[in-house]
Amino acid sequence: MSPTTSDTSASAGLSVRGLAVTYGDLRAVDGVDLEVAAGEVVALLGASGSGKSSLLRAVAGLEDVAAGEVAWGGRSMVRVPVHKRGFGLMFQDGQLFEHRDVGSNIAYGLTGLPRAQRSERVREMLELVG
Known part of the structure; x- marks a missing residue:
């Protein structure tokens, strides 16, 4: 099943399949599969050095993906710039x-938006968190 063609993957906010992250010979993340539906909240728990941050950094595009797929709303993110x-x-x-x-x-983080739109978005975010 391809995340870019599956209806269930497209409805999921985040789809991670077989994700691997390596640092030299160290395989920090090894074959992780994860589905997170749009609006769902998930916590990653584990010991220090277990790969939580490496997984998140790979999903965000801050680490190179050695293997696997990261898709957001059904669209592959592996080659999309951060x-x-x-x-x-x-x-x-x-x-x-x-x-x-x-x-x-x-x-x-909103520097690419016009000033008025940026101000409105900041106001929305501040209202969201109180």
């Missing part, structure tokens, strides 16, 4: 700009 994937990753050590307020930190 800045065109339409999603991001919040690192556990908090990569915020301390000299900026909350709104400016949110707006930083």
Whole structure:
């Protein structure tokens, strides 16, 4: 079944099939399969060094995929540049700009949008989290 042609994969927000991430001879992620429906919340739990961050970084496009497929809404993301994937990753050590307020930190990732649209999106996100 191909994630780019399957109706069930297209309805899933995220489809990961046989994903592998390597660092030299170390296989940090080995054959992971994962389906996350649109709107579903999932937690990855595991010991330090078990591959959680490597998996997330590969899905976000921040790590090279040694094998497997990552699809979002039925569209393969493996060859899509990071800045065109339409999603991001919040690192556990908090990569915020301390000299900026909350709104400016949110707006930083929206630099490609016109100012009015960026301001509206920041307002929406702030309302979402209260």
